Amino acid sequence: MTVNELHHKFPAAADYLTQIFLIERDYREVSNLRLSERLGVSKPAVSQSVRRLIKLGLASQESYGGIQLTEEGHRIAAQVLERHYLLEHVLVDMLGYPWEKSDREAKQLQVIISDELKAHLDLKLGHPRTCPHGNPFPGADQENELINAPRLIQALIGSRVELLRITEEGEEIEGLLDFCFRHQLTPGTRLLVHARSSAGLEVSINRETSTFFIALEYASHFCYRDISARTSLKD
Secondary structure, three states, X not given: OOHHHHHHHOOOHHHHHHHHHHHHHHHOOOOHHHHHHHHOOOHHHHXXXXXXXXXXXXXXXXXXXXXXXXXXXXXXXXXXXXXXHHHHHHHHHHOOOOHHHHHHHHHHHOOOOOHHHHHHHHHHOOOOOEOOOOOEOOOOOOHHHHHOOOEHHHOOOOOEEEEEEEOHHHHOOOOHHHHHHHHOOOOXXXXXXXXXXXXXXXXXXXXXXXXXXXXXXXXXXXXXXXXXXXXXOOO
């Protein structure tokens, strides 16, 4: 079954499959509650949709257990994510569309384009391995490194860090991508951590720039690597 064929049979399937894939990739376990929170729908709606996925041979679930994708479900979820990430690159890199708005637009297009166009975009874009927000393509060489990178809220005071990605879950939080745009927080941005509290972090781009506050809700969805030993405070 192709992505397009599945979309005609069950329009919401792509959203469910990709979110199950992403939750499993980040957290290992996929519960009905977490899936309903991620999709913004009720638990009964999730239960009904998961049953449809099971009938289509795309998912499985033991009684009161976690949701799992079958091999076919995993394959289709990966294809949808690849389409999504490529479309984000087209919007941002080729069309100059705002980085903070590309995720929403790509979701509208990901189930419409053909496999032929997807392959053409991949070639034209030079086979990117992460989306513009730093999330890895399924099966990318850096996938495990990026997924398992620590969250910014764990960074120590005085440390110098480099942002690696904004989680897919974080992209869904109202205002987070707009905040990133205002403060130039994109993959590759380097930050100096000045202070931390239960509410969040006080950071700056370098010693000479003013500090700004990143709330816990946002900082929990920035993944980073510590580069303190490799950079000076003036970098």
